[in-house]
Amino acid sequence: MQLAVQQALRGGPATYQNPQVGAVLVKGGRVISQGYHHRFGGNHAEVDCLTKVSPQQAVGATLYVTLEPCCHVGKTPACSQRIIQAGIKHVVIGQLDPHKIVAGKGRDDLLAYGVEVTQESGAAIENLNRHYNWFYRHQRPWITLKTAQTLDGKINDQVGKRSRLSQEAAQRDSQQLRSHHHAILVGERTLTTDDPQLTVRLRALAHPPVRLVTVNRSAVAVGKQIVTDPSAETWLLARQADAADSSFAANVHVVVGDWTPAAIADLCAQHGWQSLLVEGGSHLQAQFVASGLVEAWVSYISPQLWGGTALPAVADSKLAPTSLQFEPVTVTQLGADLRLVAYRTGVA
Numbered sequence: 001m002q003l004a005v006q007q008a009l010r011g012g013p014a015t016y017q018n019p020q021v022g023a024v025l026v027k028g029g030r031v032i033s034q035g036y037h038h039r040f041g042g043n044h045a046e047v048d049c050l051t052k053v054s055p056q057q058a059v060g061a062t063l064y065v066t067l068e069p070c071c072h073v074g075k076t077p078a079c080s081q082r083i084i085q086a087g088i089k090h091v092v093i094g095q096l097d098p099h100k101i102v103a104g105k106g107r108d109d110l111l112a113y114g115v116e117v118t119q120e121s122g123a124a125i126e127n128l129n130r131h132y133n134w135f136y137r138h139q140r141p142w143i144t145l146k147t148a149q150t151l152d153g154k155i156n157d158q159v160g161k162r163s164r165l166s167q168e169a170a171q172r173d174s175q176q177l178r179s180h181h182h183a184i185l186v187g188e189r190t191l192t193t194d195d196p197q198l199t200v201r202l203r204a205l206a207h208p209p210v211r212l213v214t215v216n217r218s219a220v221a222v223g224k225q226i227v228t229d230p231s232a233e234t235w236l237l238a239r240q241a242d243a244a245d246s247s248f249a250a251n252v253h254v255v256v257g258d259w260t261p262a263a264i265a266d267l268c269a270q271h272g273w274q275s276l277l278v279e280g281g282s283h284l285q286a287q288f289v290a291s292g293l294v295e296a297w298v299s300y301i302s303p304q305l306w307g308g309t310a311l312p313a314v315a316d317s318k319l320a321p322t323s324l325q326f327e328p329v330t331v332t333q334l335g336a337d338l339r340l341v342a343y344r345t346g347v348a
């Protein structure tokens with residue numbers, strides 16, 4: 001199963017909106033084939049694995065697969081039937097698929113045709129598709145809050161001007177973090193101060209993260225990179241309608257409403273965006289902390305102190321204090337910076 005997990009990881013963000021899945025075929029105590037889900041719309045891991053052996057080789061073999069095989073005909077034929085037709089004797093599943101279209105039905109299909117099915121689960125399996133699992137178990141996105149901050153928890157030293165904090169290694173890592181989320185959100189003053197691109201520049205993605213910004217009116221986004229750069233979709237979550245609403249290119253959507261964190265999570269759920277990365281600023285983070293809608297926290301910590309009036313990572317004097325507990329916490333040195341990752345107690 002460890003080998004199947006390694007295979008699954010080769011898919012990476014390219015498999016979205018599908019999960020990462022790996023498969024290994026074993027016969028006579030030997031690994032005879034390995035495969036994985038390469039990209040959304042491509043062969044599933046089981047099929048990728050089975051196509052690399054002859055029909056005779058597959059008969060009587062054991063298939064290790066990190067996720068329950070699907071049982072429906074979608075972009076590709078049902079994997080459970082492909083396994084049955086191949087004469088596989090035993091299937092070892094890493095986890096059941098929480099997506100309601102499968103949810104135990106793939107396992108039951110195999111059992112109904114006399115295939116032995118067992119389960120070998122563990123943290124490595126669960127972590128493969130943390131966002132996917134969360135989304136289909138809770139019907140809302142996994143939400144990560146991210147900051148680049150100083151040792152004393154500050155994210156900006158001068159109002160109205162962008163501060164540079166992270167060095168190259170941390171910047172590259174934060175691009176990886178983006179690539180593993182399906183939507184990225186910032187607040188209005190981050191838009192006006194930083195004019196961020198909110199894109200993944202490490203590699204081309206078939207489904208780059210969707211860019212979301214909370215704004216009072218859409219006019220504030222005119223000329224900003226998130227609307228002039230066509231490489232990803234942008235959603236302006238506006239409080240009020242504006243004459244500028246209809247002035248944007250086709251990849252820019254304006255939606256008017258009361259954009260609380262819960263409403264933003266609902267929007268993500270409606271569109272199937274399984275994970276949301278909230279990148280600041282300080283007031284937007286405070287709203288998410290107050291709402292309790294936080295599964296993970298990631299800080300890139302630069303060894304500096306800004307003290308005084310510099311902007312804290314989370315602040316809104318209108319909001320009551322909140323207490324959220326996080327564990328486990330890991331700390332990694334990235335060049336001159338530290339990366340701290342913490343998961344909400346009970347979610348990881």
Ligand SMILES: NC(=O)c1ccc[n+]([C@@H]2O[C@H](COP(=O)([O-])OP(=O)(O)OC[C@H]3O[C@@H](n4cnc5c(N)ncnc54)[C@H](OP(=O)(O)O)[C@@H]3O)[C@@H](O)[C@H]2O)c1
Nearest residue numbers: 147148155156187188189190214215216280281282283284
């Ligand atoms: N180092 C980092 O990691 C990092 C990351 C991001 C940003 N920053 C810095 O953080 C600063 C900006 O942070 P900030 O706290 O001042 O602002 P912010 O969190 O980016 O934006 C929050 C503001 O957005 C407004 N807003 C507009 N429309 C809204 C809507 N529909 N729903 C909710 N809020 C809406 C709110 O204005 P109202 O007051 O009218 O409610 C709120 O005060 C910038 O200096 C930026 O450079 C640093």
